[in-house]
Amino acid sequence: MSEKEQKKATIYDLSVVSGASPSTVSAVLNGTWRKRRISEETADKIMTLAKAHRYTANLQARGLRSSRSGLTGLLLPVYDTRFFSSMAQTFEAKARQRGLVPMVVSGRRDPEEERQTVESLIAYSIDSLFVAGATDPDGVHQVCLRAGVPHVNIDLPGKYAPSIISDNRQGAEMLTSAIIRHAEGMGPLAPEDVCLFGGRDDHASRDRVLGFHAVKQSIFGDDVPKDDIETTGYSPGMTALAFERFYEKHGRLPRCFFVNSSINFEGLLRFMGRHDGEAFGDIVVGCFDYDPFGSFLPFPVYMIKPNVSEMLDRGFDLLGEDALPEIIMIEPQLVLPRTALEGPLDAIKDPTPA
Amino acid sequence: MSEKEQKKATIYDLSVVSGASPSTVSAVLNGTWRKRRISEETADKIMTLAKAHRYTANLQARGLRSSRSGLTGLLLPVYDTRFFSSMAQTFEAKARQRGLVPMVVSGRRDPEEERQTVESLIAYSIDSLFVAGATDPDGVHQVCLRAGVPHVNIDLPGKYAPSIISDNRQGAEMLTSAIIRHAEGMGPLAPEDVCLFGGRDDHASRDRVLGFHAVKQSIFGDDVPKDDIETTGYSPGMTALAFERFYEKHGRLPRCFFVNSSINFEGLLRFMGRHDGEAFGDIVVGCFDYDPFGSFLPFPVYMIKPNVSEMLDRGFDLLGEDALPEIIMIEPQLVLPRTALEGPLDAIKDPTPA
DNA sequence: TTGAAAGCGCTAACAA
DNA sequence: TTGTTAGCGCTTTCAA
Numbered sequence: 026m027s028e029k030e031q032k033k034a035t036i037y038d039l040s041v042v043s044g045a046s047p048s049t050v051s052a053v054l055n056g057t058w059r060k061r062r063i064s065e066e067t068a069d070k071i072m073t074l075a076k077a078h079r080y081t082a083n084l085q086a087r088g089l090r091s092s093r094s095g096l097t098g099l100l101l102p103v104y105d106t107r108f109f110s111s112m113a114q115t116f117e118a119k120a121r122q123r124g125l126v127p128m129v130v131s132g133r134r135d136p137e138e139e140r141q142t143v144e145s146l147i148a149y150s151i152d153s154l155f156v157a158g159a160t161d162p163d164g165v166h167q168v169c170l171r172a173g174v175p176h177v178n179i180d181l182p183g184k185y186a187p188s189i190i191s192d193n194r195q196g197a198e199m200l201t202s203a204i205i206r207h208a209e210g211m212g213p214l215a216p217e218d219v220c221l222f223g224g225r226d227d228h229a230s231r232d233r234v235l236g237f238h239a240v241k242q243s244i245f246g247d248d249v250p251k252d253d254i255e256t257t258g259y260s261p262g263m264t265a266l267a268f269e270r271f272y273e274k275h276g277r278l279p280r281c282f283f284v285n286s287s288i289n290f291e292g293l294l295r296f297m298g299r300h301d302g303e304a305f306g307d308i309v310v311g312c313f314d315y316d317p318f319g320s321f322l323p324f325p326v327y328m329i330k331p332n333v334s335e336m337l338d339r340g341f342d343l344l345g346e347d348a349l350p351e352i353i354m355i356e357p358q359l360v361l362p363r364t365a366l367e368g369p370l371d372a373i374k375d376p377t378p379a
Numbered sequence: 380m381s382e383k384e385q386k387k388a389t390i391y392d393l394s395v396v397s398g399a400s401p402s403t404v405s406a407v408l409n410g411t412w413r414k415r416r417i418s419e420e421t422a423d424k425i426m427t428l429a430k431a432h433r434y435t436a437n438l439q440a441r442g443l444r445s446s447r448s449g450l451t452g453l454l455l456p457v458y459d460t461r462f463f464s465s466m467a468q469t470f471e472a473k474a475r476q477r478g479l480v481p482m483v484v485s486g487r488r489d490p491e492e493e494r495q496t497v498e499s500l501i502a503y504s505i506d507s508l509f510v511a512g513a514t515d516p517d518g519v520h521q522v523c524l525r526a527g528v529p530h531v532n533i534d535l536p537g538k539y540a541p542s543i544i545s546d547n548r549q550g551a552e553m554l555t556s557a558i559i560r561h562a563e564g565m566g567p568l569a570p571e572d573v574c575l576f577g578g579r580d581d582h583a584s585r586d587r588v589l590g591f592h593a594v595k596q597s598i599f600g601d602d603v604p605k606d607d608i609e610t611t612g613y614s615p616g617m618t619a620l621a622f623e624r625f626y627e628k629h630g631r632l633p634r635c636f637f638v639n640s641s642i643n644f645e646g647l648l649r650f651m652g653r654h655d656g657e658a659f660g661d662i663v664v665g666c667f668d669y670d671p672f673g674s675f676l677p678f679p680v681y682m683i684k685p686n687v688s689e690m691l692d693r694g695f696d697l698l699g700e701d702a703l704p705e706i707i708m709i710e711p712q713l714v715l716p717r718t719a720l721e722g723p724l725d726a727i728k729d730p731t732p733a
Numbered sequence: 734t735t736g737a738a739a740g741c742g743c744t745a746a747c748a749a
Numbered sequence: 750t751t752g753t754t755a756g757c758g759c760t761t762t763c764a765a
Contacts, residue, residue, distance in 0.1 A: 033526060035758055046736045051760060062734055079525065084502040085448065086758035089439045089741050096503075103468060105723050110464035114457060117485055126499050129483055131471055133727040145480050148438040149450075149503075171433065172387065261724060294671050294719035317648050318672030365648035369459050370615060373487040389742055400752045405744060416750055440742035443757050736765075741758105748753075 034078040042078070043071050054082060084126075094150040097125040100143060100165065102134045102158045102259070106287050107316045112157060112179075112333045114369040119337050125152070134259060136161035140168050147172045153344045155179055155337070160227075162186070175347060177340040180331065182228050182352050189339045191331040192354040193229045193313075197236025199359045200311040201283060203327045205244055208281035208309040216245040218280040220271075222255045223264055223289030230256075230285060233313055237283055257289060264292025272296070278305045287314035315358075317365050325362040332357055388432040396432070397425050408436060438480075448504040451479040454497060454519065456488045456512045456613075460641050461670040466511060466533075466687050468723040473691050479506070488613060490515035494522050501526045507698045509533055509691070514581075516540070529701060531694040534685065536582050536706050541697045545685040546708040547583045547667075551590025553713045554665040555637060557681045559598060562635035562663040570599040572634040574625075576609045577618055577643030584610075584639060587667055591637055611643060618646025626650070632659045641668035671719050679716040686711055 036050040043050065045067060052058040053071040074080075088094035099116045101109045113129045120127040128146055132139030143154065143165050154176040156165050162183030169176045170185075182188030201219075208214050221237050224230030234254060241249045255271070257263040264284075272278060284290045290312045297305065308324050315330035332355045339353055360366065390404040397404065399421060406412040407425040428434075442448035453470045455463045467483045474481040482500055486493030497508065497519050508530040510519050516537030523530045524539075536542030555573075562568050575591050578584030588608060595603045609625070611617040618638075626632060638644045644666045651659065662678050669684035686709045693707055714720065 031525065037758080047758090048737080048760075049735060051758095052735095055760080057760090064734065067734085081498060081502055083443070083504065083758050085439045085443045085504050086741090087760075089437070089443055089743090089757090090759045090761085092741075094439065103724055103727065104458070104464040104471070105461065105468045106464070107459065107461075110458040110460070110467075113464075113467075113483075114459045114485060117458070126503070127484070129467075130481070131468060135727070144435060148435055149480070150437065150439050171385065260727075261719070261721075288724060291671055291719060291724070294675055297675055298717050298719045316672055317645055318670055318676070321648055321651055321676055322672070323675070323677035363652050365615075365645060365652045367615075370457055370642060370645070373457065373489070373614075391742080401742090402744075402753080403751060405742090406751095409744080411744090418750065421750085437742050440757090441744075443741090443759090444743045444745085446757075734765100737763090739760105739762090741760090743757090745756100746754090749751080 033083070034075075034080040035083070036080075039071060039074055039078065039080060043067075043074050045071060054080070055087070088150050092150065093152055095124070095126055096128050096146075096149060096151040098143070098146040098151045098154040099127060099129045100139060100146075100154065100156050100159060101129060101131045102160070103131050103288075104129075106314070108287055108314045108331065108333075109158070111369055112337070115333050116155065116337055118369070118372075119334075119341060123341065132159060132165075134160045136164050140164050143168050147174060155340055156183070156186070157181075159183070162188075175344045177343050177348075179336050179340055180229070183350070185350050187343045187348040187351055187353070189336045189343070189353045189355060190229070191329075191336075191357045193232035194236040194239075195354075196313060196329045196331075196357040196359075197233040197283070198240050199357075200313060200327055200329050201237045201240035202244075203359060203361075204281050204283065204309045204311040204325075205240065207325055207327070211280075211307060211309070214281065216241060216249040217253065219282065220253045220255065220279040221283040221285065222267055223257050223259070223285030223292070225256060225258045233283075233285060257292065259286060259288045261288060261291035261295060264289040265295035266292075268293060268296040269299075272300070272304055277303070278308055280307065281309045283311045283313070285313055287312060287316045287319065290314070290316070290319055315360050315366065317368075320360065320362060320364050327362060328360040328364075330358045330360050330366065331355070387437070388429075388434045389437070390434075393425060393428055393432065393434060397421075397428050399425060408434065409441070442504050446504065447506055449478070449480055450482050450500075450503060450505040452497070452500040452505045452508040453481060453483045454493060454500075454508065454510050454513060455483060455485045456514070457485050457642075458483075460668070462641055462668045462685065462687075463511070465723055466691070469687050470509065470691055472723070472726075473688075473695060477695065486513060486519075488514045490518050494518050497522050501528060509694055510537070510540070511535075513537070516542075529698045531697050531702075533690050533694055534583070537704070539704050541702040541704055541707070543690045543693045543697070543707045543709060544583070545683075545690075545711045547586035548590040548593075549708075550667060550683045550685075550711040550713075551587040551637070552594050553711075554667060554681055554683050555591045555594040556598075557713060557715075558635050558637065558663045558665040558679075559594065561679055561681070565634075565661055565663070568635065570595060570603040571607065573636065574607045574609065574633040575637040575639065576621055577611050577613070577639030577646070579610060579612045587637075587639060611646065613640060613642045615642060615645040615649060618643040619649035620646075622647060622650040623653075626654070626658055631657070632662055634661065635663045637665045637667070639667055641666060641670045641673065644668070644670070644673055669714050669720065671722075674714065674716060674718050681716060682714040682718075684712045684714050684720065685709070 157179040178188035511533040532542035609621040
């Protein structure tokens with residue numbers, strides 16, 4: 026309670042106490058003073074004064090005047106999965122490294138909401154936008170284009186802006202062979218024992234299905250049934266239903282299956298909550314997404330971890346020039362069952378516990 | 380690609396095309412026109428024009444002029460746990476319901492970084508701030524106070540601002556009795572079979588330890604050893620080490636233990652990754668925090684789920700008046716093993732999968 | 734090496 | 750019922 030709420034100091038206040046003009050103060054405080062050939066002496070004096078008066082720039086005013094806000098946006102579908110929350114964490118760190126302030130928002134997989142949410146960012150004059158896993162990246166693109174906001178797509182590609190995505194095809198192949206190999210080690214496997222749950226009609230899901238089928242074919246030959254896919258959207262509830270249906274029909278879950286995202290994986294949890302171990306005794310599961318707790322469930326779970334850090338770095342690189350709408354693929358990582366990877370949490374220095 | 384990047388329309392553009400003055404346009408577009416007694420007719424015309432020209436207000440300018448930015452901040456320690464990511468998700472929804480734009484940032488449990496991060500929000504003139512789980516809430520308070528930013532503490536209390544926290548004492552009691560009851564069902568239990576891992580010297584941990592000991596005492600009597608606590612900080616690595624140490628010494632993990640947060644729980648995962656089932660055969664675990672995947676690990680896991688929605692609602696209520704620095708406790712929920720609760724993800728309408 | 738002055742887009746008295 | 754005007758705090762020519 027030591028200091029009172031005082032009006033924030035402005036460059037005019039510092040101009041008065043320093044005897045310099047507001048424009049000089051401004052230049053000193055925003056770092057352009059060297060090239061404005063202001064004497065080291067004046068600069069020092071002003072900076073000292075600024076510190077003493079706890080001056081911090083009003084970034085709204087700066088942004089209004091200079092039409093560069095210093096804000097960079099990240100549009101997520103949802104926060105509440107390990108994939109997207111670690112993306113938010115990593116994004117924030119990388120933005121701040123670059124002297125930008127991150128604004129993370131969620132579009133909740135609704136094209137209209139995505140556009141509106143982005144409009145709200147643009148209303149604050151964000152300088153750039155990362156569009157991650159958008160349901161309608163091209164709709165978002167239109168909005169950005171009108172406002173002249175440079176943007177890149179992450180994880181799910183769009184047609185009109187550069188896209189940096191996981192190599193879904195290759196990841197799906199790694200994952201599919203891993204789970205099949207594991208399941209085969211537990212007894213002979215038929216093609217109909219190997220299924221895929223989740224996903225929808227988007228770029229990522231299509232590539233994953235391609236990879237999944239390619240591997241099945243290479244193992245079981247050409248006569249694999251094509252009805253081994255249960256498309257459920259990205260909804261835990263729908264995915265749980267799909268598992269229930271399969272269970273009704275076959276009296277158990279498939280011995281070996283691929284789940285298309287951690288959100289679909291939550292559908293499996295719901296199924297598990299309603300059934301005991303018999304329903305899913307010796308299954309082997311693959312999940313396209315990594316969740317540390319998911320990796321330790323009571324059956325083997327292979328996971329694919331997208332390389333978020335790399336994707337974001339490439340994204341920041343591409344924002345500078347207005348790049349072509351090409352698609353850049355980043356190799357994801359196969360994570361073996363019962364693996365607790367280190368993450369952004371490990372980078373933080375926790376104060377001493379005692 | 381249909382529309383080109385055009386300069387954003389301003390109230391002056393609309394003033395020209397509508398024939399009304401800029402201030403009239405302004406009043407119409409910011410909703411104050413009724414009380415400025417502007418005719419419905421004029422208002423309609425301007426609104427139509429605004430729509431046609433895709434006008435959206437420049438919120439930096441509005442904020443600069445009116446000194447209300449429409450931004451509300453949420454300071455988190457980290458994004459990357461289910462507790463905080465679902466808080467971010469819920470916060471965003473509640474902020475938008477109230478016509479505010481959320482800015483979520485992470486202070487990474489570093490007092491200095493917390494203050495700096497909040498300064499960066501204040502530089503954009505946020506109207507209010509939620510301080511969740513801060514390591515140094517009172518340091519953040521000072522920063523907010525100087526800038527006149529109303530703020531509340533969530534989850535971890537501060538001395539100078541209103542705090543809305545989980546009832547940690549009561550939650551710990553629920554959790555402790557649940558795991559002890561469960562473990563007793565599997566065979567007789569001695570006081571030294573029941574331990575607590577994680578946490579540090581903060582308000583939440585202290586209350587949890589209190590609740591933990593109270594229940595142990597009520598069950599085992601007064602002679603419970605007080606060396607049943609392993610304080611590790613909020614770090615997966617440190618917590619894993621604590622489990623290793625215990626294992627070295629006793630050849631197995633305690634039969635029944637309380638883990639102080641999902642971050643500490645990740646330390647258990649790391650331990651599990653390095654040992655096979657014998658090391659933790661028939662353990663019963665309680666975790667103060669809920670994670671759906673954690674609930675389905677291969678041993679019984681009881682979890683406590685804080686009531687985030689309620690905490691945030693109360694927080695928004697308290698921001699209006701400048702409230703006293705009281706502590707409001709919200710009852711958390713005990714979640715039984717193998718429970719997949721619905722969450723923010725279920726509220727979202729997923730587009731049809733096909 | 735520095736200062737004066739205009740203006741970013743908006744709001745809010747005060748006039749009319 | 751509407752318009753005029755000043756200015757939020759800053760940057761940026763242009764002039765000195």
